[in-house]
Amino acid sequence: MTNEEFEDVVDALDDLLEAERAALLAGDLDEVGRLLERKEGLIERFATLDDADRDALAGLQTKLKRNQALLDQALEGIRSVSRRLAALRRVRSSLETYDDKGERRSIDIALDGSVEKRA
Template structure:
């Protein structure tokens, strides 16, 4: 691969990493699936060519790691939301309280939300 083609791939990957960062920060996680094949292809193309411009590659590496931290944070947030929703579903049918003896008690709650019509 020519130096020119390699430089184009570096520039394209740099722009894609910035686009990925913007998507992560704005919560547009659905855009990440469209970016992944392009990102993999650019990284594969760059891995196959020896580079003399180490600072540029180090800059790309920093951006990849930065985006990975953002992605990890987004995944942790999604896990927290899923856990919270599961807890809310579980608690929706009961009420936890403590008795005078200090022991936790579960009180079942009727979850029938139907409306009875009377004439």
Template structure:
């Protein structure tokens, strides 16, 4: 059984945060949950170390905050895309317009084509 020092764990966590950043920048969001599991394990291992051995955590804090900002931006982008797609679906169902006197008119969209079977 190998005993990892706090610095070994910090180094591995640092590398993992760089991988997470690269995945976020590439838009490879499928990789994030996998990295999250590894990150949690490393943080648990680091928490098990004596407090005096936990040096150089400021660098990790900066990277964690940077990655959190990237993740927040990715989520915001996903929400915007979802809202845009919802708007397109609404437009396909009906289009709202206004006439010259300011009255709203609704133009129905998406005509359903059904074939009626008769015997």
């Protein structure tokens, strides 16, 4: 890889990492997915670099770590929402109480989805 090609790839990856960060901060996971293919292609091009060129990538490493932390936080947020929705579904379908011995009891609630109207 020539020096000019190397700099072009570094600049392209730098721009892509900034776009990925913006998408993560905006919560645009669709855009993050679209950027992933381009990111993989650019990273594959770096696999052919010799050790002298790898030293120039130290600045990108910070951005990669930053974006990875943002991705981890986004995934944890998604997991948290998933757990909360599961808890809400459980609340709708059962009632948990404690008996006189302090043991937890679950009472299943059958929802038929109909409403009876009386005049």
